[in-house]
Ligand SMILES: Cc1cc2nc3c(=O)[nH]c(=O)nc-3n(C[C@H](O)[C@H](O)[C@H](O)COP(=O)(O)O)c2cc1C
């Protein structure tokens with residue numbers, strides 16, 4: 001088994017273990033929550049590039065960020081109206097034509113633990129949270145209607161669902177607060193609602209943010225599996241500044257370490273992410289069965305053909321971690337994109353292993 005080995009989950013077949021991680025490109029404003037052609041192209045031009053699963057940038061389940069009258073989703077595209085079906089369908093069809101799968105990542109703007117501009121989840125009434133729950137379910141329904149292969153709930157990076165599930169930020173006294181099981185009530189209600197129509201050809205991934213200890217990480221991952229998610233995607237969470245002591249000779253990031261650690265406690269497929277950087281390193285994780293999928297973010301910004309260049313020409317434009325993309329206004333500003341291709345000898349091995357398949 002290696003990074004190019006297909007994987008079937010329920011009725012959805014992934015042609016390989018390579019995932020394009022969700023990445024917002026702020027520079028292409030949306031009108032009424034619809035993606036404009038330029039942004040759609042950011043996906044469709046990557047859809048034929050040997051990617052098993054493309055996950056969209058976070059997409060808003062609501063036209064407003066806080067149940068207020070202001071129509072603002074911090075520049076997110078939306079999946080809260082039937083009018084969003086065409087743009088989602090366009091990307092999904094483009095992926096399917098090339099044997100790739102497409103999930104939309106769903107989230108709610110306006111909430112980020114530790115950010116002074118964040119709304120407070122504790123100020124929402126029980127009815128308002130139940131309303132938001134229905135917005136997530138409705139967004140998933142729209143994605144299914146558009147022909148997507150699934151959705152990913154954004155429960156990481158300190159954002160809305162991460163805040164609701166964390167003991168740091170959730171001090172609610174109603175059914176949405178309390179111990180871990182209670183704090184995951186909202187996630188459970190969302191997933192139960194989606195399962196009413198999802199069937200076996202529409203999957204639910206959950207991007208889980210790490211907690212403050214491995215024991216809580218394990219408890220959370222197991223609870224999410226029991227709630228019924230199909231894929232566990234592990235990233236950073238609350239506390240954002242958690243320090244993890246990885247073994248001294250460990251070659252990957254602390255996020256990858258956490259994902260691979262949690263893989264041992266669940267039976268559903270696990271996606272790891274975070275500075276995996278090249279296909280060789282991702283391939284090693286899959287060969288060791290440390291995880292089931294490897295996700296790459298910046299490598300796909302630096303070189304939209306990151307995978308095909310890696311396996312075909314033995315070269316690609318590698319991200320040199322300037323961190324400029326954190327506040328991108330235009331993905332084309334990535335300086336790596338301007339570089340000429342340079343040979344990367346380590347990918348010769350990968351080319352051989354890909355040819356075998
Ligand atoms: C420009 C940019 C936008 C991002 N937007 C999102 C997002 O919408 N949702 C999300 O969960 N993560 C987002 N991320 C995080 C990535 O999905 C990924 O976890 C991170 O870049 C680490 O992977 P990498 O080292 O391969 O880049 C973003 C990252 C970048 C660089």
Ligand code: SF4
Nearest residue numbers: 319320322323325334
């Ligand atoms: S080179 Fe810089 S801007 Fe481009 S993907 Fe890497 S970190 Fe982001």
